[in-house]
Amino acid sequence: MKENFKENHPECREMILPVRDALDVISGKWKISILIAMSLGNKRFMELQNAIPNITPRMLSKELKELEMNLLIERKVYDSFPPVIEYERTAHAQTLEPLIEELRRWGEYHRLVVTGTNIHHPVKEFQD
Amino acid sequence: MKENFKENHPECREMILPVRDALDVISGKWKISILIAMSLGNKRFMELQNAIPNITPRMLSKELKELEMNLLIERKVYDSFPPVIEYERTAHAQTLEPLIEELRRWGEYHRLVVTGTNIHHPVKEFQD
DNA sequence: CAGCATCCCGGCAGATACTG
DNA sequence: CAGTATCTGCCGGGATGCTG
Numbered sequence: 001m002k003e004n005f006k007e008n009h010p011e012c013r014e015m016i017l018p019v020r021d022a023l024d025v026i027s028g029k030w031k032i033s034i035l036i037a038m039s040l041g042n043k044r045f046m047e048l049q050n051a052i053p054n055i056t057p058r059m060l061s062k063e064l065k066e067l068e069m070n071l072l073i074e075r076k077v078y079d080s081f082p083p084v085i086e087y088e089r090t091a092h093a094q095t096l097e098p099l100i101e102e103l104r105r106w107g108e109y110h111r112l113v114v115t116g117t118n119i120h121h122p123v124k125e126f127q128d
Numbered sequence: 129m130k131e132n133f134k135e136n137h138p139e140c141r142e143m144i145l146p147v148r149d150a151l152d153v154i155s156g157k158w159k160i161s162i163l164i165a166m167s168l169g170n171k172r173f174m175e176l177q178n179a180i181p182n183i184t185p186r187m188l189s190k191e192l193k194e195l196e197m198n199l200l201i202e203r204k205v206y207d208s209f210p211p212v213i214e215y216e217r218t219a220h221a222q223t224l225e226p227l228i229e230e231l232r233r234w235g236e237y238h239r240l241v242v243t244g245t246n247i248h249h250p251v252k253e254f255q256d
Numbered sequence: 257c258a259g260c261a262t263c264c265c266g267g268c269a270g271a272t273a274c275t276g
Numbered sequence: 277c278a279g280t281a282t283c284t285g286c287c288g289g290g291a292t293g294c295t296g
Contacts, residue, residue: 012164018235019160019228025238027155029289032147036140045258056290061259071241085258092241099234100147106227107146110153113220114199157269173278184270189279213278 025070030055030063032100035093038073043086072096150227153198158183158191160228163221166201171214200224
């Protein structure tokens with residue numbers, strides 16, 4: 001998967017690899033939901049599970065681990081009694097904000113386009 | 129998948145849905161490669177298959193269909209002899225450019241971060 | 257509470273062969 | 277050339293139950 005355009009277009013491979021890296025990091029099924037739930041102040045495992053309907057502990061655990069490996073969140077263990085575990089977004093997660101906002105904007109626009117609004121401009125180009 | 133934050137945070141659901149829409153459209157395994165190969169001038173099925181190493185005709189066909197359904201490409205049949213079929217990016221695909229560029233930028237930056245560049249002020253370094 | 261272990265199933269996607 | 281058909285392995289991810 002990483003070796004697209006291996007021999008043909010080395011300059012393209014250099015363009016595609018970072019794009020796929022970015023997509024791999026954020027396109028997990030629950031990752032965006034988790035990051036947003038955390039930005040709303042949910043920090044603990046149970047809080048996240050409650051905030052995100054339908055997620056199973058197994059999936060939550062798995063996605064949290066991947067987010068942590070990608071340095072987007074940090075797992076903090078306070079050995080109070082009872083011990084408390086909290087997850088927090090890192091500074092690196094902040095750098096994702098513009099990208100997520102761009103995804104949101106394009107996603108909204110795209111929905112307008114595919115649901116057939118001819119209010120806008122470029123739509124008429126793909127009507128036969 | 130679409131019903132995250134159903135009851136808890138309706139405003140979040142409205143944020144997540146478009147993001148997931150956008151991701152669903154572009155995060156197919158070969159979609160970015162196909163769009164880039166097309167932007168390089170590859171139009172015909174065989175050209176695309178040659179330009180994208182390791183893709184099978186089955187996958188190419190499937191991804192082309194999905195891109196077409198999302199109005200990102202257009203399938204044109206010229207009934208010359210022999211009949212020629214060409215795929216072209218639509219105007220709507222142009223609107224994806226800033227998003228892909230943002231993905232590429234963040235993907236590159238992210239790789240720097242995870243491969244251990246010691247960053248003290250991540251946000252500042254990320255900006256141009 | 258914060259997860260891990262197990263079982264299991266549907267679908268993604270590769271390999272290969274075939275068609276108009 | 278531009279795909280389709282079939283067979284198959286793999287694994288993402290749900291359900292359930294269990295632990296420290």
